[in-house]
Amino acid sequence: xxxxxxxxxxxxxxxxxxxxxxxxxxxxxxxxxxxxxxxxxxxxxxxxxxxxxxxxxxxxxxxxxxxxxxxxxxxxxxxxxxxxxxxxxxxxxxxxxxxxxxxxxxxxxxxxxxxxxxxxxxxxxxxxxxxxxxxxxxxxxxxxxxxxxxxxxxxxxxxxxxxxxxxxxxxxxxxxxxxxxxxxxxxxxxxxxxxxxxxxxxxxxxxxxxxxxxxxxxxxxxxxxxxxxxxxxxxxxxxxxxxxxxxxxxxxxxxxxxxxxxxxxxxxx
Amino acid sequence: xxxxxxxxxxxxxxxxxxxxxxxxxxxxxxxxxxxxxxxxxxxxxxxxxxxxxxxxxxxxxxxxxxxxxxxxxxxxxxxxxxxxxxxxxxxxxxxxxxxxxxxxxxxxxxxxxxxxxxxxxxxxxxxxxxxxxxxxxxxxxxxxxxxxxxxxxxxxxxxxxxxxxxxxxxxxxxxxxxxxxxxxxxxxxxxxxxxxxxxxxxxxxxxxxxxxxxxxxxxxxxxxxxxxxxxxxxxxxxxxxxxxxxxxxxxxxxxxxxxxxxxxxxxxxxxx
Numbered sequence: 423x424x425x426x427x428x429x430x431x432x433x434x435x436x437x438x439x440x441x442x443x444x445x446x447x448x449x450x451x452x453x454x455x456x457x458x459x460x461x462x463x464x465x466x467x468x469x470x471x472x473x474x475x476x477x478x479x480x481x482x483x484x485x486x487x488x489x490x491x492x493x494x495x496x497x498x499x500x501x502x503x504x505x506x507x508x509x510x511x512x513x514x515x516x517x518x519x520x521x522x523x524x525x526x527x528x529x530x531x532x533x534x535x536x537x538x539x540x541x542x543x544x545x546x547x548x549x550x551x552x553x554x555x556x557x558x559x560x561x562x563x564x565x566x567x568x569x570x571x572x573x574x575x576x577x578x579x580x581x582x583x584x585x586x587x588x589x590x591x592x593x594x595x596x597x598x599x600x601x602x603x604x605x606x607x608x609x610x611x612x613x614x615x616x617x618x619x620x621x622x623x624x625x626x627x628x629x630x631x632x633x634x635x636x637x638x639x640x641x642x643x644x645x646x647x648x649x650x651x652x653x654x655x656x657x658x659x660x661x662x663x664x665x666x667x668x669x670x671x672x673x674x675x676x677x678x679x680x681x682x683x684x685x686x687x688x689x690x691x
Numbered sequence: 692x693x694x695x696x697x698x699x700x701x702x703x704x705x706x707x708x709x710x711x712x713x714x715x716x717x718x719x720x721x722x723x724x725x726x727x728x729x730x731x732x733x734x735x736x737x738x739x740x741x742x743x744x745x746x747x748x749x750x751x752x753x754x755x756x757x758x759x760x761x762x763x764x765x766x767x768x769x770x771x772x773x774x775x776x777x778x779x780x781x782x783x784x785x786x787x788x789x790x791x792x793x794x795x796x797x798x799x800x801x802x803x804x805x806x807x808x809x810x811x812x813x814x815x816x817x818x819x820x821x822x823x824x825x826x827x828x829x830x831x832x833x834x835x836x837x838x839x840x841x842x843x844x845x846x847x848x849x850x851x852x853x854x855x856x857x858x859x860x861x862x863x864x865x866x867x868x869x870x871x872x873x874x875x876x877x878x879x880x881x882x883x884x885x886x887x888x889x890x891x892x893x894x895x896x897x898x899x900x901x902x903x904x905x906x907x908x909x910x911x912x913x914x915x916x917x918x919x920x921x922x923x924x925x926x927x928x929x930x931x932x933x934x935x936x937x938x939x940x941x942x943x944x945x946x947x948x949x950x951x952x953x954x955x956x957x958x959x960x961x962x963x
Contacts, residue, residue: 546854
């Protein structure tokens, strides 16, 4: 692969055959999920705004990660309806593999492939696209993920040589390389140092200006830093939704108040 | 305590080593190039002509056919286990593989004799031996491949899935680079196992004399294992017994080659 930065970047070809424009909403309606005779999600309904960050918070076992897995099709046994730009996920043209190219998913634990940093960024592209000179696109994605300055001189080094925080940003760049219409993040900074956390949060704030982001987090301070909307889940149900300010200052439900109280106690400890 | 445990473990090291030394000491006088490759003029029936070369090739042929037949089935089963099988199906498959591994090889040989040799009229042949050996090595090969696939971190597969890679792309671009050495290790162990089987091929594939090279898949073949088996019964002929020991050394060396290669690959895999 030629990584000359002087080369004219090749356009990333057709990754959005289903719609002519970016999705303006994700809409989940009456979502249920049963796993091993246990109800994981109960009548979950919500929609995401056209852009901006929505934080999905709640205690462990509330069903937050399961919800993300349902949206990305990693869990396909759900019942109900999920729509992206008014289009049902189950009837997606090209199937679930085509759908996943539209939804970037960042997991809690960064997982890089045993290839170079540059190859990791374009790992999800088609063979034809990977054979083209993607150096400018790689740079663009790494810049968006706030990683370019740290890796620009070692793009051909193994991705495993990066620190955990850098690997997580590489995963973000890899997801962005597919030009996703939305990003789902499952505790993306849970195991990272404060500096990496800060860099990723800055990237997310920037990305949220152009696409919807749904971010699962246990870190309430991070939720407040990211602002945007908040969805609070408990026992597989959505308990409360609202803007970040309202949620923290005027929680309506008793479960929310209890959760915030406990979380504040936890932070204090 | 440490020394006591070492003392208990000592026979496990000493016994194979003593066996090897014993076999080598008995085979030493008979081991020669002419025994393997033959000699134009020799007082011995075995060394005259092609030596043990047809037996070596026969054993390798049987091993090769067994692996060629078993490999695609083992890969398919391992991929089915990893990609599509439900938990109960996975448990069921592993249980069947364990049961198959526990069946004595002579029972497989008997089945091969009845079904392949007599019922299907294949006769004592390379094909019948290859199929029976394939059935014997299949559980070992499949188990090794399943374990190699299980060692792939789940995060790698999920990351590939979340990038929209199809199952075929995930296998080719994520799994193969991670498991090829594990697969090869399994294959080498299966090769060593196929080489070490005697009873099943005695029933289905091999003859002691009258054959140098098989003409077709339905021709009988001669092998080192059969050679050792028949020569060892000639207790009164010291030369024949010596050749049996020498054949045993050659067979051991072949098995050792595959086992050591498998071990080296496993080490490499662990380092990566």
